[in-house]
Amino acid sequence: MSATTPRTDAALGAFLDRASAGVPSPPERIVHLGLGAFHRAHQAWYTAHASNAGAWGIVAFTGRSRDLVDRMTPQQGLFTLVERGAERDRYEMVPSIVRVEAGDDVALFVRAVASPDVAILTLTITEAGYRVDASGSLDQSDPATKADIGLLRAAVAGSVELAEATYPRTALGRIVLALHARRLARGGPIALVSCDNLPDNGGVLRRALCDLVARISPDLLSWISESVSFVSTSVDRITPAIDTATESAAVAEATGWLDAAPVVTEPFSDWVLSGDFPAGRPDWESAGARFAEDLAPWESRKLWMLNGAHTVLAALGQARGHTVVSAAIDDHVCRRVVRALWDDAARQLPMRDLSGYRVALVQRFRNRRIEHRLAQIALDSTTKMRLRVVPVALGELAAGRSADGCAAAIAAWMVGVGAGTVPHPAGVDVHGSGILDPQTLADLLDALDPRLSADAAFAARVADAFGRLAASRVSTSSSTEGTGTP
Numbered sequence: 001m002s003a004t005t006p007r008t009d010a011a012l013g014a015f016l017d018r019a020s021a022g023v024p025s026p027p028e029r030i031v032h033l034g035l036g037a038f039h040r041a042h043q044a045w046y047t048a049h050a051s052n053a054g055a056w057g058i059v060a061f062t063g064r065s066r067d068l069v070d071r072m073t074p075q076q077g078l079f080t081l082v083e084r085g086a087e088r089d090r091y092e093m094v095p096s097i098v099r100v101e102a103g104d105d106v107a108l109f110v111r112a113v114a115s116p117d118v119a120i121l122t123l124t125i126t127e128a129g130y131r132v133d134a135s136g137s138l139d140q141s142d143p144a145t146k147a148d149i150g151l152l153r154a155a156v157a158g159s160v161e162l163a164e165a166t167y168p169r170t171a172l173g174r175i176v177l178a179l180h181a182r183r184l185a186r187g188g189p190i191a192l193v194s195c196d197n198l199p200d201n202g203g204v205l206r207r208a209l210c211d212l213v214a215r216i217s218p219d220l221l222s223w224i225s226e227s228v229s230f231v232s233t234s235v236d237r238i239t240p241a242i243d244t245a246t247e248s249a250a251v252a253e254a255t256g257w258l259d260a261a262p263v264v265t266e267p268f269s270d271w272v273l274s275g276d277f278p279a280g281r282p283d284w285e286s287a288g289a290r291f292a293e294d295l296a297p298w299e300s301r302k303l304w305m306l307n308g309a310h311t312v313l314a315a316l317g318q319a320r321g322h323t324v325v326s327a328a329i330d331d332h333v334c335r336r337v338v339r340a341l342w343d344d345a346a347r348q349l350p351m352r353d354l355s356g357y358r359v360a361l362v363q364r365f366r367n368r369r370i371e372h373r374l375a376q377i378a379l380d381s382t383t384k385m386r387l388r389v390v391p392v393a394l395g396e397l398a399a400g401r402s403a404d405g406c407a408a409a410i411a412a413w414m415v416g417v418g419a420g421t422v423p424h425p426a427g428v429d430v431h432g433s434g435i436l437d438p439q440t441l442a443d444l445l446d447a448l449d450p451r452l453s454a455d456a457a458f459a460a461r462v463a464d465a466f467g468r469l470a471a472s473r474v475s476t477s478s479s480t481e482g483t484g485t486p
Contacts, residue, residue, distance in 0.1 A: 016075040016093070017257045023078065023095045026057035029280075031112045033171060034124035035068055035100065036058040040238040041265035043122055043195055045081060048096040049287035056282040057098035059112050065106050071244075071260040072100040080251045080262040084369050090267070091255050103227040106167040106174055113178035114185045122193045123180075123205070125171045127383045130198070130208050134386055134449060138211040148173035156180050156217040172212055176220075183223045189278035193231040197307050202275055231275030234299035235474045236306060237324075238364060239265045239370035259475050266370055268360070272298040293483060297351050300391075305354075305393030306361055308388035309338045312409045313365075314377035315416025319473055325372040329365040334470045337412050341403030342388065374421075377417055382447055385413050390449045390461035397455060404461060410452075411465035413442055415473070426476070436466045440474035 006135070014020055023462055029045065034041055041058070047056055072079060077097035083090040101108050122410050123129075133139040144425065154160040155177065168174045175192075192209075194201035213221045269288065274295035284376045285291065292298065310325065313382040316337060328334045346354045364370075375478065393406035416422040419428050425432045425447035430440060441463055445453035453459055456470025 013371060014156070014256065016073045016078045017078075018076045018078065018095070018110060021078065021093060021095075021257070022086050023093070024054070024077070024097045027055050027117065028059045028112070028115070029056045029059045029118060030120045030282075031060050031079060031109070031118050032122045032124070033059045033103065033109070033175070034129070035062045035097075035103075035127070036124065037241070037263045037265075038277065039122070039124045039195065040094065040097070040263045041081060041237055042235045042269070042271060044094055044096045045269070045290055046284050046287045047282050048094045050282035050284055051286040052283045053096065056096070057323040059099045059101065059118075060095050060097050061101050061105070061109050061112075064102075068261060069102050072097070076261065077315050080255065080257075082247065082251065082262055082264045083267045084264050084367070086367050087367060089250070089254065091251060093255075094255075099250070099348060106177070109174060110178045110181045113190070114176075114181040114187050116185070116187045118134075118187070119192065120191045120193060120281060120353070123171070123194055124389055125308055126197050126380065127196055127198055127379045129171045129196070130170060131170055131274075132184050132204060132208050134209065136204055136364075138208045139174045142170075144169040145173070145212070148176075149212065152176055152180075152216045153211075156220055156324035156336075157481060172209055175209065176216065178215055179224060179228065180217075180220055180474045182222060189227045189229070191229045191231055191275070191277045191279065191281070193233060193275070194233050197235075197303060197384075199303055199391070200232055200296070201299070202230040202472060204448060206230035211381070227278075229278055231273055231274045231277070231300070232295050234272045234295060234302050235263055235272075236270040236302045237268060238306075238370060238372055239263065240370055242371070243377045257396055264370070266367060268364055270302075274467075295348060301345075301349055301351060301354070301357065302386055304348070304392050305342055305357065305385070308345065308392070308409065309365070309470075310339055310372075310377045311338055311359065311381060311384045311388050312412045314374040315414075316324045316469065317413050317424045317470060318378065318421035319419040324368070325369045325374065325377075326366050328374060330391070333469070335362075336470070337405075337408045341392070341409040342405070344396050344401075344403055344405035345392050347399070348392050378422040381413065381416070382425045385410070385448055389413075390452070393458070394449065394451060396456060400418070402461065403458060404465075407458060408465040408469070409460040410445070410448065411462050411469055414441075414462070414466050415469045416442065417469070419473075436463060436470075438463075441466075 081092045081094050120187050131139050131145050136142045141332040148170050155162050194205045212232050242264045251262050271289040272293050313328040317334050389409045393403045394401035417424045428443045443454045
């Protein structure tokens, strides 16, 4: 079959590839680590819509699985983005990813980052991938981090040549190895862009990475301080897990092309960035992105209100028998806790028109055509609570207020822990009896932040809220409410 002949399935249509679609491959200028639906619905989409998109192709590395490599390589990185509105779908072929590789191919990742043509490394490695403790510092007790320090110290010093079986295990360790290779290759400056749901995510990345490098090589640390910028971002677009076979069939019926790796997302999209790009970047502003000197209000609004509500719904909603966000937000018990959390968060944010943002969030959550599964959101729930609810609680308590909304949100999480709908913190013994004894309460609060358990009045409010929510589990019937200001 010639390169220009579409690969077809007579029953369905043409397989996606660049020749048959008439889509050129832009040069490889961006490397991404952590390829999944989240990246493809956000950074890949914005890059494809930039006015200079033809100059910016993405080499995307998965986490550790080869699944997306096997599905997207025959499509030469092309995929369909399905914008799922409340009434209808919109289909778009996205061409910005030009190559897909397995995340465990460390040698290939190192070579890609070391290339002088590459100007940007973006990351979606999840909150847990940064290997930081509750204070945001590198977790030096993490076994994989400790192993990587010794391994990288020897590799950077040149005393050992790494083999495939001894490559760094952590994402940060692999990035350090890649930056070391870039320095040796004189690859020039590069921007590292975190797109994970962390407050000051670029700062977290910078501190964790530099803390790691400081234990490996002062010379490499000096080069990083001169040649690497760290960009913080706030990304806001709900992108649920999907049944790929079902969505692929729908894409084929609607478009006539066969796509083994479609992505479903909501029509709403927002991306705010803060930081420098010393080697250039796409014109993301032309695609709707914004650049801000102070990113904190934007990322806090999204992290505390959208993501915080999701974490609450994942814990309490599943405990009350729901499986998707749209059902949980229409449960009056869940929605009451979300509203209370938003009340606390609004007092901590300096922004106007939060009432409009709250109404929009409820409308987005209630889109029943977006099946955002609560079990997906529930992963890494302890880390997410530390980032999404604890800062609001501490801010409210510091201001002399009760933080009742945060107490209810934390209690909702504890109900989920007890019900087994979210993972419980390591080292905490939890029983699903619906009774929260004082020691378990203290242990769970300590797992989030010791300052919470040290505040006896706040701990008592959490215990009271837990009792009410645990009792409410006897009824799992959803009660829909109006869509006025939440």
